[in-house]
Amino acid sequence: MVEALIFDVFGTCVDWRSSVAREVATVLPEVDAEAFARAWRAEYDPAMARIREGARGYVPLEDLHLENLDSVARVFGVRVPDRDALNAAWERLDPWPDVIRGLKALKRLAIIAPCSNGSIALMTRLARYGGLPWDCILGADIARDYKPRPEVYLASCAALRLAPDRVMMVAAHNDDLFAARAVGLKTAFVPRPTEHGPGQSRDLCAESDWDIVAADFKDLSRRVAALQG
Structure with missing residues (x-):
């Protein structure tokens, strides 16, 4: 029996590429907005990786995004007029069309929560923007580490007081699911073949025998219901 589903967010639940590109185009009209977002x-x-490897202490993702924004702006040869405002683009990412209805259906079956590398603050604001109906916020901030480190998945299970085999990790990224399964979680794959654009070459299909392989979140809710019996 699966009592909770925890979700990767960037790419699995929301379309970061188009959403960030939209914000970049507004702030930096002189650059190729999609190339900048990618x-x-x-x-x-x-x-x-530096944090996962122990070369640096835990830093919330907002701060990493801001550092990365500065690096990319230098590469593109532009000055960002309001760095904090553009950095907040990651709080305004549009859900994929199937996500809200699918999450609402899944919420009737089990606890639902993000297990994201985004901080609690970022995930909360993103949920408010996109209407993501989470029961709580889990992930990197409570583990003080980043996926695919096993501590992130296990901390999410522990926060819910559930054994890992009572929790299902949902992701559009096979590496996320390999890491979750390695520490005992159930797994569900939902493809997002346009996450990285029309030339995407990875995560187009399931790369292992995940517990569920679903076409979208609506299909996922049907399959979870069947699994629950």
């Missing part, structure tokens, strides 16, 4: 996102994992 370059900004490309700094995400390297910035977290």
